[in-house]
Amino acid sequence: MPNLRAAIILAAGSSSRFGRRDKLKARLNGQSLLDHVIANARASGACRILLVTRSGQRRAGLTAVRLPASEAISASLSAGLAALRPVEREALIFLADMPFARAPRLRVRPGKDAVRPRLRGQPGHPVLVRVKAAKAKLGQGDQGLGRALRTAFVPGTSAHLLDVDTPAALRRARLYGSHSRRSRSALDCPGRH
Numbered sequence: 001m002p003n004l005r006a007a008i009i010l011a012a013g014s015s016s017r018f019g020r021r022d023k024l025k026a027r028l029n030g031q032s033l034l035d036h037v038i039a040n041a042r043a044s045g046a047c048r049i050l051l052v053t054r055s056g057q058r059r060a061g062l063t064a065v066r067l068p069a070s071e072a073i074s075a076s077l078s079a080g081l082a083a084l085r086p087v088e089r090e091a092l093i094f095l096a097d098m099p100f101a102r103a104p105r106l107r108v109r110p111g112k113d114a115v116r117p118r119l120r121g122q123p124g125h126p127v128l129v130r131v132k133a134a135k136a137k138l139g140q141g142d143q144g145l146g147r148a149l150r151t152a153f154v155p156g157t158s159a160h161l162l163d164v165d166t167p168a169a170l171r172r173a174r175l176y177g178s179h180s181r182r183s184r185s186a187l188d189c190p191g192r193h
Contacts, residue, residue, distance in 0.1 A: 005128075006088040007046035007103075008080035009037055011053045011096035012067040018166060024096055026170055029177045033164055036099035038062065044092055044103035044126070052080045077145070078138050084131055091134070093127045099173060100159035101125045113137070113149035117156025124160030127151075 011024055011034060018026075024034040031039075038059065041049045049062045056066030065083045067076055077093065084091060092103055106115045106128040113133035117124040123146060137148035164170050 003089045004047040004085075004087050005045070005090040005092065006084055007041040007044055007049045007092040007094060007126075008077070008084075009034075009041055009049065009051045009062075009094045009096050010073065010076045010080065011037075011051055012076040012079075013073075013097070018164075018170075023164060023170070026164070028099055028164075028170070028173055033099050033170075034096050037094050037096050037101075040099075040102045040126075041092070041094050046092055048085075048088065050080050050083055052076050052083075074138060077134075081131060081135050081138065089131050091129055091131050093125065093129060095125050095163060097164045098125050098160075098162065099164065100162055100176065102159065103128075104154060104156070104160075106154065109152050111150065112152045114145065114151040116151060116153060117160040118153040119156040119158060119161055122161055123151075123153065124156045126160075 025032050050065050051062045052065040056064050058064045065079050067079045103126050108115050114129040116127040164173050
């Protein structure tokens with residue numbers, strides 16, 4: 001049986017710190033935040049992309065996963081993992097408010113459950129997980145999987161940390177995007193992983 005890799009975009013948050021607007025529709029360099037993340041997921045080479053939202057909104061070429069109202073990131077992640085097919089044994093986890101976090105060339109090492117970029121001690125996104133391990137560890141509180149999984153780290157960039165939680169963060173992202181027209185390889189983690 002082949003070992004396929006899927007991508008899961010977590011887009012079911014309430015965006016309460018952003019104000020009244022839906023932050024995922026906010027424009028950045030001519031596209032919505034969500035469109036940036038979808039493009040990153042498509043560029044990752046994943047065999048299928050799942051979009052976890054409260055509305056179950058549909059996008060061409062993506063599998064919609066509807067999540068009942070919940071503040072817990074673990075509920076969103078659990079819904080995405082549950083929607084995977086048995087052949088999809090690895091999943092790249094993208095956050096819908098991280099527009100520049102492209103998938104570096106990640107590979108889960110033997111003896112590990114996950115791999116993710118890290119910069120100056122701060123873990124970033126996307127995270128590549130072994131689905132079986134992630135499902136087994138989920139449900140241990142709303143900490144995501146960061147502490148539950150045996151995770152290896154690879155060198156990341158500021159793009160792997162930049163999230164848009166507030167209008168001020170969106171302004172910073174616009175500056176970052178306009179001042180650093182980077183190529184895809186410049187945002188990927190360097191070296192072999």
